[in-house]
Amino acid sequence: MHFALRIAVLLSALSLCAGASAQTLYKLIDQNGKVTYSEEKPKAFDGEVIRIDINPNANTATLPKPQPPVPGGTAEQKIEAARIGEARQRLYRARTALQEAKSNPQEGDTQMVGKVGGGVRSIPSEGYQQRLDRLEAEARSAQEDLERAEKGR
Numbered sequence: 001m002h003f004a005l006r007i008a009v010l011l012s013a014l015s016l017c018a019g020a021s022a023q024t025l026y027k028l029i030d031q032n033g034k035v036t037y038s039e040e041k042p043k044a045f046d047g048e049v050i051r052i053d054i055n056p057n058a059n060t061a062t063l064p065k066p067q068p069p070v071p072g073g074t075a076e077q078k079i080e081a082a083r084i085g086e087a088r089q090r091l092y093r094a095r096t097a098l099q100e101a102k103s104n105p106q107e108g109d110t111q112m113v114g115k116v117g118g119g120v121r122s123i124p125s126e127g128y129q130q131r132l133d134r135l136e137a138e139a140r141s142a143q144e145d146l147e148r149a150e151k152g153r
Helices: 002-020 075-103 128-153
Strands: 023-030 033-040 047-054 110-113 121-124
Touching: 075 128, 121 128
Parallel strands: none
Antiparallel strands: 023 033, 023 047, 110 121
């Protein structure tokens, strides 16, 4: 008697599991083109009804396991990290020098042009503009070097 009861319970549990593995949705499109979704098929619906069977187990992915970090890293990793660190320092120095030159022009770096009382303005001298151009080029070059170093990682 107990054996038959166990079999009946096992079979009913299996049938419940089988029903849970697939789900059904209904896509309802009314006469105006409005789309709604329902878990139950409508009895009186004036529009298109599309049955959608969904298998929740169909969309699974197996991801690779991440490699554990090597304590202290390999010699190659240390060299790469040092190269990136040097590139970052070079970029920092180049940007700082450019900002310093822009923020604090020295005597003779700018000239005043225009008429007094009618819009006098300051413009950079030729030498100052060349220095700013050189500093901007150095900052761009340092940025490109850093990007290359980080891509090589």
